[in-house]
Amino acid sequence: MSKLLVDQSNEEVVTRVLTIDLDNFVEIAKALSTDLRVAIFKKLLERPMNVVEIAEMFNIPPSTAAVNIKKLEDANLIRTEMVPGTRGTQKICAAVFSRIIVETNAAEQAKHNDFIEISMPIGHFFDFQVSPTCGILSDSKIIGELDDPSSFLEPERTNAQLIWFRHGFVEYRFPNRLPHGAKVNNLELLTEICSEAPLHNPNWPSDITLWINGIEVGTWTCPGDFGGERGVLTPSWWSEANTQFGLLKTWRVTDQGSFIDGRPISDVTLDDLSIDQAPFITVRIGVKPDAVNDGGINLFGRKFGNYETDLVMRLGFVR
Structure with a gap:
């Protein structure tokens, strides 16, 4: 279950909150189980980036960046979409949630x-x-x-x-x-x-x-x-x-x-x-x-x- 909360003091600030129960936390934990993926996720919280930018920022091959991005995407922590670039298309990555809350009673609520x-x-x-x-x-x-x-x-x-x-x-x-x-x-x-x-x-x-x-x-x-x-x-x-x-x-x-x-x-x-x-x-x-x-x-x-x-x-x- 996810919630979208708007900071009323600033219309441009939007907090996207993912609320999950313990049973569903495993995939999130796996996606954020490496320092590299945590660092990539933090950068995507600041702004959307393409795969080449991420690779260059962390000094890793684009293929390595793509594999780690896929892990974050599979956990629904980020979204990706293909958009036109200077040469063909490029994959743009953006964070979906900026806060993750694990609730012990979320499973009961989900019923x-x-x-x-x-x-x-x-x-x-x-x-x-x-x-x-x-x-x-x-x-x-x-x-x-x-x-x-x-x-x-x-x-x-x-x-x-x-x-x-x-x-x-x-x-x-x-x-x-x-x-x-x-x-x-x-x-x-x-x-x-x-x-x-x-x-x-x-x-x-x-x-x-x-x-x-x-x-x-x-x-x-x-x-x-x-x-x-x-x-x-x-x-x-x-x-x-x-x-x-x-x-x-x-x-x-x-x-x-x-x-x-x-x-x-x-x-x-x-x-x-x-x-x-x-x-x-x-x-x-x-x-x-x-x-x-x-x-x-x-x-x-x-x-x-x-x-x-x-x-x-x-x-x-x-x-």
Whole structure:
């Protein structure tokens, strides 16, 4: 179980607390069992760094740095993501938690916590409003016509594995499976996304916004549209000159505010979303007409890109 606590005296100071029981402490202890990994973790608490920077800082080979980073990542102490660099892509590492608390009664508390996970295929949108450039692909062909918004009405859209548009949004309705009498304490949305440039362009920023139940949760600026090398899952018929993969992002709303990959993006809380007021939860993702960086969006399904995932919602709750 983890908690996100905001220091109210300074809006920019965010303490990310991991609270675990003794039974689950073993993996954390193994990850921090060497002086080198402890030192790397301390540096990542100060700022995100790439693997080469870490290797140079500690005077170790990049391969050694990568192995130790993987240990910290497996223990969920840090997050990593691939972003464009001066030569290809680079792995950026960032600390997730800045405080670890071991509680002897955490196991008993965990019995009263649960979560629901719902996977939504990207083609199952309930509403949309898009403008060119735009298009939809299945894992085997183009659906409808490129740059024609009416293609988003095609029945085959439910087979979509890649959706893109320059402005506008797609909106989904997730079933609200929260048990009667339960209180939601965490909402997460997992997405693989990137900007939308002609063909691809790693330096093409786009302000991508998320709304939940009609409330604007926040905006994340994607650095670019990634191609030039085939995505892990991208089918061979789709040219490498086109968009190939995105970045895996976790949007989270809690009682303390809204975050993306652990970083604050707004003061919107779960109370603002009125989760228990309807049998469904609406999720809208898109690029606003007045976005400063209007670089569009690519949204990936489980058979395109680098991650085998649809849109995934997780609802944490207590009974």
